[in-house]
Amino acid sequence: MIAFFIKRLAQAIVVMFVISIISFSIQDNLGDPLREMVGQSVSEAERQQLRDELGLNDPFLVQYGRFVKNALQGDLGTSYFFKEPALDVILAKLPATLELVFGASLIIIFLSVPLGVYSAINPQSLFSKAVMGLSIVGISVPVFLTAIGLIYLFAIELNWMPSYGRGETVDMFWGWESGFFTADGLAHLVLPCVSLASIMLPLFIRLIRAEMMEVLQSEYVKFAWAKGLNPRRIYFLHALKNTMLPVITVGGVQIGTMVAYTILTETVFQWPGMGFLFLEAINRVDTPLIVAYLIVVGAIFVITNTIVDLVYGLVNPTVNLAGKK
Amino acid sequence: MALLEVRNLEVSFGLRSGAVKALRNINFTLDRGERLGLVGESGAGKSVLGFSILNLIAKPGRITGGEILFEGQNLASMSDRDLRSIRGNRISMIFQDPMMTLNPVLTIGQQMVECLMAHRKISRDNARTIAVQKLKQVQIPSPETRIDQYPHELSGGMRQRVVIAIGLLMDPDIIIADEPTTALDVTIQAEIMELMVELCERNNVALILITHDLGVVSQVTQKAIVMYAGRVIEQGPTREIINDAQHPYTQGLMNALPQMAIPGQRLNQIRGSMPGLQKIPTGCAFNPRCDYVMDICHHQLPGYTASGNCQVACHMVAEMKKSAQASEEV
Numbered sequence: 014m015i016a017f018f019i020k021r022l023a024q025a026i027v028v029m030f031v032i033s034i035i036s037f038s039i040q041d042n043l044g045d046p047l048r049e050m051v052g053q054s055v056s057e058a059e060r061q062q063l064r065d066e067l068g069l070n071d072p073f074l075v076q077y078g079r080f081v082k083n084a085l086q087g088d089l090g091t092s093y094f095f096k097e098p099a100l101d102v103i104l105a106k107l108p109a110t111l112e113l114v115f116g117a118s119l120i121i122i123f124l125s126v127p128l129g130v131y132s133a134i135n136p137q138s139l140f141s142k143a144v145m146g147l148s149i150v151g152i153s154v155p156v157f158l159t160a161i162g163l164i165y166l167f168a169i170e171l172n173w174m175p176s177y178g179r180g181e182t183v184d185m186f187w188g189w190e191s192g193f194f195t196a197d198g199l200a201h202l203v204l205p206c207v208s209l210a211s212i213m214l215p216l217f218i219r220l221i222r223a224e225m226m227e228v229l230q231s232e233y234v235k236f237a238w239a240k241g242l243n244p245r246r247i248y249f250l251h252a253l254k255n256t257m258l259p260v261i262t263v264g265g266v267q268i269g270t271m272v273a274y275t276i277l278t279e280t281v282f283q284w285p286g287m288g289f290l291f292l293e294a295i296n297r298v299d300t301p302l303i304v305a306y307l308i309v310v311g312a313i314f315v316i317t318n319t320i321v322d323l324v325y326g327l328v329n330p331t332v333n334l335a336g337k338k
Numbered sequence: 339m340a341l342l343e344v345r346n347l348e349v350s351f352g353l354r355s356g357a358v359k360a361l362r363n364i365n366f367t368l369d370r371g372e373r374l375g376l377v378g379e380s381g382a383g384k385s386v387l388g389f390s391i392l393n394l395i396a397k398p399g400r401i402t403g404g405e406i407l408f409e410g411q412n413l414a415s416m417s418d419r420d421l422r423s424i425r426g427n428r429i430s431m432i433f434q435d436p437m438m439t440l441n442p443v444l445t446i447g448q449q450m451v452e453c454l455m456a457h458r459k460i461s462r463d464n465a466r467t468i469a470v471q472k473l474k475q476v477q478i479p480s481p482e483t484r485i486d487q488y489p490h491e492l493s494g495g496m497r498q499r500v501v502i503a504i505g506l507l508m509d510p511d512i513i514i515a516d517e518p519t520t521a522l523d524v525t526i527q528a529e530i531m532e533l534m535v536e537l538c539e540r541n542n543v544a545l546i547l548i549t550h551d552l553g554v555v556s557q558v559t560q561k562a563i564v565m566y567a568g569r570v571i572e573q574g575p576t577r578e579i580i581n582d583a584q585h586p587y588t589q590g591l592m593n594a595l596p597q598m599a600i601p602g603q604r605l606n607q608i609r610g611s612m613p614g615l616q617k618i619p620t621g622c623a624f625n626p627r628c629d630y631v632m633d634i635c636h637h638q639l640p641g642y643t644a645s646g647n648c649q650v651a652c653h654m655v656a657e658m659k660k661s662a663q664a665s666e667e668v
């Protein structure tokens with residue numbers, strides 16, 4: 014177990030290092046932050062002085078070294094726009110984004126497993142064929158189109174759902190505002206979560222179906238039939254447990270990808286999360302905020318992958334987390 | 339009444355190119371405690387026959403004719419629920435590759451207990467006790483610890499012992515073993531086979547042994563069936579078939595056995611190979627490979643001729659019997 018965590022930690026360090034290099038070096042190419050920070054009236058001499066004060070004139074490596082040193086102390090710089098620590102600004106928006114991803118994940122899990130399993134068991138049924146057909150359509154429609162379609166239909170035409178914002182939230186702990194505990198908050202979650210889920214759901218249905226169909230052909234499933242077991246036990250224990258192994262691995266990566274997709278969804282629904290903030294930060298060339306966003310997303314990637322590995326190890330007995338025989 | 343009687347069994351696969359018959363006109367009986375060997379080349383239909391006895395042919399396969407009478411009940415037309423009470427309970431199966439047969443994510447114990455609990459009203463603890471006993475019977479050392487292990491923690495030989503233990507779990511009437519030792523290390527093949535046969539003998543379990551190995555058939559079984567391209571071409575008491583094979587194909591199989599050949603001489607392989615199901619020649623399916631092929635073999639399917647206690651599907655054998663009879667009458 015300790016060996017596993019050390020290995021994970023080493024991986025995390027490498028990943029974070031690469032992300033920090035990339036995110037730090039792009040800030041040179043994003044335009045002039047001073048233009049955003051100060052008005053037209055400031056003279057060129059004053060600008061130079063400000064640049065010196067901000068350390069923007071130092072060589073790359075010096076700037077990067079300073080950046081890492083500060084980052085290790087939890088300081089990712091001060092947002093030019095908000096005039097507050099960039100990390101705090103980002104983290105304040107983290108709950109909104111995580112709740113969006115969580116809601117979308119719930120939708121994906123609770124729909125893809127039954128649909129994938131059903132269409133693997135009954136590949137010839139009309140319903141399975143309809144699910145497969147729709148999933149192809151779902152894969153090929155871009156998210157923002159789905160989102161706009163949902164808003165048009167359910168928010169504007171039918172007026173069932175709110176179309177933007179988080180609605181009423183409850184303060185949980187450490188300033189975590191949750192939308193999961195009020196009717197209004199939940200109503201606001203529905204459309205954004207559905208449209209975020211719409212990208213991954215068809216992929217997962219197809220993945221689960223394909224894996225399950227393969228598992229159903231396996232010798233151990235045939236042996237389970239030959240033992241005279243109940244079909245439910247064969248499908249939902251013998252087959253599903255094996256089906257989920259590769260699905261968990263893929264799923265872990267996809268959760269990370271979904272965090273990135275929230276940029277689109279949050280923008281369309283004006284969801285006050287990190288993604289929305291990130292786009293604003295790009296518009297304002299608020300480099301510390303951009304860098305902080307990339308690093309937080311990188312950290313989320315590393316954390317979800319570690320959790321996925323742990324879960325995988327729990328489900329799959331042939332994986333030995335401790336690395337001993 | 340025989341324990342198992344298969345009558346005119348026919349199995350087809352509905353493929354895109356049309357239906358092909360994987361089994362045609364299969365007839366045989368099996369008595370309580372009897373051991374039957376099922377031999378033939380790869381693709382002859384041995385496994386299909388084994389699975390169809392349990393009515394477990396996977397789509398696109400289907401039993402398209404005939405009866406499988408187990409104690410008089412026809413398994414071919416039985417409901418799924420009733421079939422389930424027979425599978426793994428009265429008739430169980432042992433598969434070829436123990437590396438693939440056990441579910442990798444469930445413990446040995448889980449895979450044994452579930453079988454007991456599916457067929458018997460029994461508590462989990464009692465089921466576990468029985469499972470441990472069975473593991474002991476198949477000579478698994480320290481079964482109390484092994485039972486909580488996962489398949490990957492056991493060697494191939496150990497796993498096949500577990501599979502045999504699962505096969506014997508419900509004290510079945512019949513075990514169908516499909517090449518139970520082929521996938522194992524040569525050094526333990528004989529040991530596992532011996533164990534299985536001994537346990538069958540001790541518990542009066544009938545055994546259908548599917549194998550390529552005529553040597554094993556001659557040591558283990560009382561009765562043998564030789565299959566070719568989905569048909570039985572010769573069947574009868576094992577001793578008669580081994581010592582006095584009538585069908586040219588069976589003779590060919592015997593000559594191909596290493597222990598039958600004179601040392602130093604090349605093994606006599608049967609020339610050519612068995613046709614696929616879609617390309618079975620008219621008449622006798624063996625005719626392109628047969629050294630004794632006659633005109634009639636090309637256009638007429640041979641019926642069964644009695645020879646001693648054997649049934650042989652061969653025109654030449656039929657002809658010889660006829661002329662022998664004729665000369666007797668003269």
Ligand SMILES: Nc1ncnc2c1ncn2[C@@H]1O[C@H](COP(=O)(O)OP(=O)(O)OP(=O)(O)O)[C@@H](O)[C@H]1O
Nearest residue numbers: 351360379380381382383384385386387397398615
């Ligand atoms: N699912 C299937 N779909 C189509 N044809 C099949 C299927 N399963 C088996 N067959 C065909 O049935 C025939 C008999 O196959 P079977 O597996 O019974 O052979 P076998 O005698 O057991 O061979 P082996 O010694 O290699 O195990 C083969 O020609 C095979 O192509």
Ligand SMILES: [Mg+2]
Nearest residue numbers: 384385386516
């Ligand atoms: Mg086979």
